[in-house]
Amino acid sequence: MNAIELRNVTKIYPLFKVDNVSLDVKKGYITGLIGPNGAGKSTLIKMITGLIHPDKGSLKTLGSEMPNQEVDIKQRLGIVSDECFYYEHLTIREMTRMIAPFYAKWDNKAFNNYLDQFELSPKKKIQDLSKGMKIKYSLAVALSHEADLLIMDEPTSGLDPVFRRELLDLLADMIQDETRSIIFSTHITTDLERIADYITFIHQGKLVFNEAKDDVLERYTIVKGDMDLLDSDVRKHFIGIRETAVGFEALSDHKAEAEQLFGRLALLQRPTLEDLIYFTAKGGRKYA
Amino acid sequence: MLNLLRKDFIVLKSSLWTIGLYLVVFSLAFIPQSEMSMYFVGIYTAFGSVMLATMIDIKNHNHNFLVTLPVSRKQIVKAKYLSAIVYTLFGVLASFGIHQLVNLNYPELNKPNYSLRDIVIAVGMVLVLVSIYMPLFYGLSKKGAGIINAIFMLCMIILAQPVAYLMHMANENGIITTTTMTLVSIGIIGLFVVSYLITIRLFARKDL
Numbered sequence: 001m002n003a004i005e006l007r008n009v010t011k012i013y014p015l016f017k018v019d020n021v022s023l024d025v026k027k028g029y030i031t032g033l034i035g036p037n038g039a040g041k042s043t044l045i046k047m048i049t050g051l052i053h054p055d056k057g058s059l060k061t062l063g064s065e066m067p068n069q070e071v072d073i074k075q076r077l078g079i080v081s082d083e084c085f086y087y088e089h090l091t092i093r094e095m096t097r098m099i100a101p102f103y104a105k106w107d108n109k110a111f112n113n114y115l116d117q118f119e120l121s122p123k124k125k126i127q128d129l130s131k132g133m134k135i136k137y138s139l140a141v142a143l144s145h146e147a148d149l150l151i152m153d154e155p156t157s158g159l160d161p162v163f164r165r166e167l168l169d170l171l172a173d174m175i176q177d178e179t180r181s182i183i184f185s186t187h188i189t190t191d192l193e194r195i196a197d198y199i200t201f202i203h204q205g206k207l208v209f210n211e212a213k214d215d216v217l218e219r220y221t222i223v224k225g226d227m228d229l230l231d232s233d234v235r236k237h238f239i240g241i242r243e244t245a246v247g248f249e250a251l252s253d254h255k256a257e258a259e260q261l262f263g264r265l266a267l268l269q270r271p272t273l274e275d276l277i278y279f280t281a282k283g284g285r286k287y288a
Numbered sequence: 289m290l291n292l293l294r295k296d297f298i299v300l301k302s303s304l305w306t307i308g309l310y311l312v313v314f315s316l317a318f319i320p321q322s323e324m325s326m327y328f329v330g331i332y333t334a335f336g337s338v339m340l341a342t343m344i345d346i347k348n349h350n351h352n353f354l355v356t357l358p359v360s361r362k363q364i365v366k367a368k369y370l371s372a373i374v375y376t377l378f379g380v381l382a383s384f385g386i387h388q389l390v391n392l393n394y395p396e397l398n399k400p401n402y403s404l405r406d407i408v409i410a411v412g413m414v415l416v417l418v419s420i421y422m423p424l425f426y427g428l429s430k431k432g433a434g435i436i437n438a439i440f441m442l443c444m445i446i447l448a449q450p451v452a453y454l455m456h457m458a459n460e461n462g463i464i465t466t467t468t469m470t471l472v473s474i475g476i477i478g479l480f481v482v483s484y485l486i487t488i489r490l491f492a493r494k495d496l
Contacts, residue, residue: 052496
């Protein structure tokens with residue numbers, strides 16, 4: 001069962017396009033959405049949340065079609081973004097009084113508990129909240145109406161390391177019963193290494209992969225070796241190469257092939273998610 | 289729908305005094321000066337309130353928040369048209385009430401005795417303005433909507449006297465009959481409905 005299904009989704013802007021993306025976000029898991037700046041992550045999230053419309057393709061969220069069943073879908077969505085579009089002149093209490101009646105399953109007790117936990121005063125105006133506090137507030141709202149799917153766009157970007165850890169624990173707890181799902185876009189890939197089950201990698205508007213995190217990190221490998229190992233045939237095996245005065249470091253998406261090719265001549269290491277973004281953005285391989 | 293109207297009330301609660309201020313300022317400005325002050329006070333207050341209620345939703349790109357709530361874009365537009373009707377009735381009826389009080393307390397100002405017909409004409413004029421304004425507001429970006437507001441204010445100031453003169457002439461020449469009033473009213477209601485449908489279409493297609 002999938003929480004989100006995208007089929008051949010295309011969105012064309014004058015200088016950028018999300019190109020024919022098809023992907024499934026598995027229900028009951030945390031999926032990390034990664035990619036360099038301008039890769040199309042936020043565009044994808046905006047299409048999933050109904051802020052923008054795809055030019056082509058179809059979108060299904062929690063089994064229902066967007067935008068035909070958008071009201072039912074949004075009852076079951078929790079959205080947290082690093083951009084805050086609340087009414088700035090209202091206090092947290094007023095803003096919440098406005099939001100709560102829209103949700104059939106609003107849990108005021110849970111909401112107040114989150115406010116306490118996040119140390120947010122209901123009397124504080126939205127305009128007086130720091131970026132991190134605004135994210136905490138939208139998180140409290142998103143978690144207080146029994147959302148089946150939490151969509152988070154760069155939620156940890158304005159948070160201090162202590163709360164970031166707490167948030168990750170909270171998210172991990174949230175999906176324990178395997179009925180809820182989370183899609184989480186971030187540049188802080190260490191967060192995803194900690195909690196994500198699946199990774200979706202977008203680059204230049206195209207889907208590079210959408211796989212279980214452990215499978216991805218097993219399939220890819222970092223190769224480190226001397227410059228004399230690099231010839232034009234060898235270069236073709238790599239997604240991206242970083243060359244220095246003392247040698248090279250490169251990313252291959254075929255660990256077995258790299259082992260066969262280099263044997264003991266080079267050092268092979270398990271990559272991080274950051275390595276995947278870095279070398280993919282640096283290298284020029286195109287993804288169809 | 290009720291939740292969206294409630295949302296408008298919560299958001300505008302701290303600005304509602306502005307509508308009262310509009311009434312006071314426009315009354316002081318027009319009642320001693322113009323024979324058609326009932327129209328001016330009503331139309332300016334009503335349309336000023338509509339602008340206030342729409343602009344507050346784009347101050348911080350708040351449509352981006354509203355469309356994430358479990359409501360459709362159609363409902364967002366419908367709620368705004370409904371509140372525009374409420375502001376229109378409030379502005380025009382408040383102006384009528386003020387003029388009745390002025391007639392009672394300051395007969396030396398020689399204000400005409402306004403009737404239901406004057407209320408209907410003023411309401412119709414605001415609805416025409418709303419019908420033109422709403423599709424532009426929902427179809428354009430935040431910057432565009434700000435420009436539209438300025439243009440509307442300017443047009444209302446510039447066109448107020450010529451329209452007042454035309455109405456006066458029409459009244460003098462007996463053009464405003466029950467038949468013309470009925471036909472024009474039907475036309476305005478039609479325009480309002482068409483405007484509503486166009487606005488839904490524009491807002492539903494808009495990328496935020």
